[in-house]
Amino acid sequence: MNAYRVSQDALRRFIEAVFINECLPPADAATVAALMAEADLQGSDGHGVIRLLPYLKRLRAGGINKHPKIRVVHERAAMAVVDGDNGMGHLVVTRAVDIAIEKARSAGVAWVGTRFSNHAGPASLYARRPLQHDMLGLYFAVGNANHLPPWGGTEALLSTNPIAAGIPAGDEPPVVLDMATTVAAYGKVKALAKRGEPMPTGWMVDRQGEPLLDPKRSNEGFLLPIGGYKGYGLALIVGLLSGTLGGAAMGRDVIDFNADHVSVTNTGQAILVIDLAAFGDPAVFKQAVDTLVRDIRGSERMPHVERIWLPGEQSFDKRRKHAQNGIPLAPALLDELDALAAETGVTPLARLAPT
Structure with missing residues (x-):
């Protein structure tokens, strides 16, 4: 299944609506949503909407102050x-x-x-x-x-x-x-796990110093320093x-x-x-x-x-391409966001910006 593509504006509006639903003040929700959507726009997919559910877990548990x-x-x-x-x-x-x-x-x-x-x-x-x-x-x-x-x-x-x-x-x-x-940010490890892809050799090792390639087992080892x-x-x-x-x-x-x-x-x-x-x-x-x-x-x-x-040139190029063609979202991530939309009652991405 190919990645779903969504506009920056649709992604921003979706994230903003979810945060408002979680009782973040509207101005704060707008600021956070704009930055998260911009992260995905430039290809920083380990730090964009993929972080929405983890943020919600902390907000709901009281780990982040809403006001x-x-x-x-x-x-x-x-x-x-x-x-x-x-x-x-x-x-x-x-x-x-x-x-x-x-x-x-x-x-x-x-x-x-x-x-x-x-x-x-x-x-x-x-x-x-x-x-x-x-x-x-x-x-x-x-x-x-x-x-x-x-x-x-x-x-x-x-x-x-x-x-x-x-x-x-x-x-x-x-x-x-x-x-x-x-060598790699941990957000990239999360993104690979979401896409079901292995890590390259040299990103992580296990506790015996052997290469660790499965991102879903990342808690069994360490990231390597540059x-x-x-x-x-x-x-x-x-x-x-x-x-x-x-x-x-x-x-x-x-x-x-x-x-x-x-x-x-x-x-x-x-x-x-x-x-x-x-x-x-x-x-x-x-x-x-x-x-x-x-x-x-x-x-x-x-x-x-x-x-x-x-x-920065490759991120600059991704900003241009994603602005024209839409931001790609992995199918597994889109499924999570659709489930979140149903749970919270916000408009799902598919209705904000059809494929």
Whole structure:
């Protein structure tokens, strides 16, 4: 069976209706739904509508505060710490990025961290937000479940702890890097399990260090860090910056939100925003980025390599294709969403946007 395709707008409206049905304030439901649909639009299918049911489990169990009072608890000219009051992570991080953008206008640079946040979707969504203001963004987060042991160990004390960067360009697409500090993000493991596909060798190993290929057995092993011990070190630093520094959970304090729907996760994220105007004419910077992008893309290729890609180009291409042709949803996921529509009484996707 081929994947079902749905428009971004239909997906957004479906998600929004489900959240409103779960008593999220309409404005909050709209914000979260828009970001989740955008995640699927750019091909981040491990962080889009596939997360709707897990979010609902936490909302229904009281693990997420439906009416948070998100507030700044520490602040100076170029920094702030935002307490999310255990609200939806999308709301908390959006507030943090907005504060960082405003502070960067006057200070030139701003660092804003979060505590008592929750899972917020793909990191690149937030690193991209400063781009429209001629600013660049660097985003860091503590993952919402530990899947990575320290190098040589067997106790999972670290998570995928992602890094994202959004660098504006001129005529070229922006350079947008979004990467876990593990070889693959755990959301990709979930997406493969939903599609019934195996994991590639090198994503996970079992407790004896042997390759683990079945995503449905992922709880029997560990994700592998990028670059061996270097990736382990990077995951640790990202966690210290985005978690420990702002008073959020790290190490043994991290709650596995896949298994525990009640406990407060105290998730931490951080955004660093830099105003290009603080360093000179933004147009000059963006022209230089364009030149570098074209030099890299046009550089000599190895045999059998059709194209050299820049970070973010493939997501940019998926945004364009999915906007034209619809966002693909796996049949198993669509079945879950249809069942959810019947349970909650919201209009099913098939009626919002027929195939």
